[in-house]
């Protein structure tokens with residue numbers, strides 16, 4: 001079987017760098033180009049920290065897909081560019097694996113429709129850490145029995161989107177099974193705006209941003225006389241790479257849209 005030919009968007013970023021390492025060190029993967037809004041026309045090997053990566057840097061995604069044969073795009077950029085990249089990839093017959101968070105519901109619907117039309121696989125993964133995916137699944141199990149839930153997500157202070165993609169996905173998964181209830185006292189009032197966090201179908205999501213953190217989430221359930229806390233911590237970005245590998249392997253075998261690794265973890 002031939003190698004999976006991969007383009008990474010956002011190679012100089014915190015996640016992008018880690019993903020370049022993964023692709024370079026995986027026998028059946030081949031890095032064929034990268035997308036960056038800087039350094040167009042250079043080789044990635046000319047950029048500090050990428051000495052062995054003799055692949056071209058493109059700023060224009062269309063030019064990249066016209067010049068280079070690509071199977072999979074791994075996107076680790078920003079919601080705005082991630083959406084543009086995923087859409088363009090599908091239009092060029094390239095399968096997107098997207099870790100970028102902050103997509104809207106409409107964005108997801110558009111990509112799902114495009115996948116169907118093109119009969120191509122596409123994986124959107126709010127969290128590639130397999131432990132985080134299990135934390136979401138366990139939270140969904142608990143949500144069936146406990147309908148009072150507070151989600152506390154904690155990330156580094158350079159994160160652009162809040163709440164995190166993981167927190168939104170967790171709330172969506174719990175909402176599928178949870179008996180709907182508006183939490184807290186019916187007359188509760190915020191004396192400082194935002195004190196109760198974001199409200200997702202009556203559940204509250206709190207976003208903490210601090211230097212020193214990477215990616216963490218705690219889902220707390222409460223009922224008469226008891227609480228249950230389910231927590232996951234990523235201590236480095238290597239924690240996400242086994243999920244990136246799983247997503248790339250899987251996207252080559254499917255022709256459907258997948259939102260969340262829980263749908264492909266056996």
Ligand SMILES: NC(=O)c1ccc[n+]([C@@H]2O[C@H](COP(=O)([O-])OP(=O)(O)OC[C@H]3O[C@@H](n4cnc5c(N)ncnc54)[C@H](O)[C@@H]3O)[C@@H](O)[C@H]2O)c1
Pocket residue numbers: 009010011012013014015016035036037076077078079081098099100101102125126127128129161240
């Ligand atoms: N799914 C997951 O498991 C997971 C894990 C970590 C981060 N993330 C998400 O991945 C994204 C990236 O996170 P990060 O911490 O690496 O951020 P980062 O800011 O370190 O990296 C983003 C990179 O994208 C590049 N970029 C911006 N616009 C671009 C464009 N038009 N073309 C190409 N590159 C462009 C930037 O130069 C930067 O290098 C965020 O949305 C974050 O929430 C997801």
Ligand SMILES: O=C(O)C1=N[C@H](C(=O)O)CCC1
Pocket residue numbers: 101126127155159160163164165166167214215
């Ligand atoms: O570092 C980030 O940014 C992360 N974002 C993801 C999210 O929004 O859920 C998950 C992991 C790290």
